[in-house]
Amino acid sequence: SQQGEEDPQALSIQEGENATMNCSYKTSINNLQWYRQNSGRGLVHLILIRSNEREKHSGRLRVTLDTSKKSSSLLITASRAADTASYFCTFQGGSEKLVFGKGTKLTVNP
């Protein structure tokens, strides 16, 4: 299956803390992507990491990829209430099709 599985399913933290979400997959990939979805809205692309990369940064986001373990993690540092959203990982292997898991629901309490 090309579906990524996010862990945990839900995460609640205080503003200022770091949030870590994990994603596991089962197939070989060309790239892995993280998306964010605010409640009732469309998805927003956050970051893409290619299979030959191990770590990537974008602002307060840090993504790691371990192809040997078929896993990725998304770290959000110094979280803010506005980071409250669902986060999805997905990836591309042989086709451009994206398959989404259930996501991690992050709540950042002020």
Place this chain on the structure above:
Amino acid sequence: EAEVAQSPRYKITEKSQAVAFWCDPISGHATLYWYRQILGQGPELLVQFQDESVVDDSQLPKDRFSAERLKGVDSTLKIQPAELGDSAMYLCAINPEGVDTQYFGPGTRLTVL
């Protein structure tokens, strides 16, 4: 960044009625996707277009769902007749050429009563 417009944003209908959703990739892009997202789940691909041609509709319930993209720009997704289980968010996304990411519209929230 690519923009995708969708309308309506919200739709309430009764079961057995017909509904239609519209998607306009404002920047104009060759690849267009329709997804369905049930509450608490991730988006599920319904159909993928390359220009006006359907590339993948393997998950589209073809007995009641239809999608078209006649001029290879904007697209319409139709459900007839709607069933209670069709209540979901319907998302349109585009994939600019040479870019691996997808850009999503705000979605249409459908409620079937």
